[in-house]
Amino acid sequence: MFATIFKRELMLVYRRRSEWVHPLAFFVIVVSLFPLGLTPGPQTLKLIAPGIIWVSALLASLLSLEHLFRSDYEDGALEQFVLLPYPLAAVGLAKVLAHWCVTGLSLCIASPMLGIALNLPSDSLKVLMLSLLLGTFSLSLIGAIGAALTVGLGRGGVLIALLILPLYVPVLIFGAGAVDLSAHGLDASGQLYFLAALLILALTLAPFAIAAAIKVSLE
């Protein structure tokens, strides 16, 4: 059942290309806007790069989440999921996982290129990718709660940002912190472990919150 829903979601995202191309393009453009606006030297650029890349990834992930439950809500598929004799939390997890496999992974894959553009040392690119790999999945899980809560509200765009951005803070701190440490030639494994811990926390708790939020939204 999990695999069936997962596959269906992948197929749907694949056919709605704008859903993952737009956040990815947004990510690349926002990151490249900062150097243009700040006109920093190579040293300053290296200092601010982790923060820029991470904040942009966070916003791109938020942007992509709005569509997560929207179309299922509008065409009634969400109702049918609720009525299945199958835990709604697992349905939610399958949807988020499929969504992340497309949007989160594409951000991860694009990030080294942006890291080089922002003068990050090549050693820290690995940490950048790893931190985004762990971090964006947590962001997707946490953000899905907000998406599920606001799906019934027609225009949830800004509200979801207000609800979810504060919850993104820990992931941002450890994610950008890891890249920052490694850019200074220090060991970042401590921060990465924290990201992994946050991911496990989100993975175990978020599906239940998502299920409860979907039920409330459908009422």
Added chain:
Amino acid sequence: MVPIETDDVSGKPCLQVDNLSCVRGDRLLFKDVNFKLHRGELVHVAGPNGSGKTTLLRIVCNLTWPESGQALWRGEPINRSERFQRESAYIGHQDGLKSELSTLENLRFHSRVLNADVRRLPTIVQQLELNRCQYLLAGKLSAGQRRRAALARLLLAERVLWILDEPFTALDRNGRQVVENLLEQHLENRGLVLLTSHQAFMSTHLTNHRRELSLS
């Protein structure tokens, strides 16, 4: 088609709704709605627009909560009955089809999640006369074709209780005939039907066998 359970020889109603009341905002939609549904019966919920027909159906399938009262399935409250989820099927206003998938892909997905036999799909497609549009994207279907595809889920699911919200909207005369035949067959197989509809049935069998529940 519908599995006959051994425990309903007792004559007890399968679905029992007790004193259901519902408030939306500060408006009372309906109060003290009572009805019982035995095997082989059809209840037709009637009432003007905005009288709470859809809400009543959504309460009965546990998508919304009532202000007071409860619905029981084989004696258990529906919100705690796993059996209810395995034995009921709901088709609402929205059809639950993904526009980006073809009709057949949609139905195949539904048959997988409903644990239905995929081999029955061609027959069901034939029965609902969907052959001509089975490879079209669901987004390109007409409203009537979408409705037929949504109703195909009922046949896939093989559930005892059908809860249908306006199943005839957008269907042509021929489509209505097909759906009414399905309903007749379902009742003959001792299935239960709870539906809302603004139109009268064309079939005399259904007209004679329906019970009306009027919300005002």
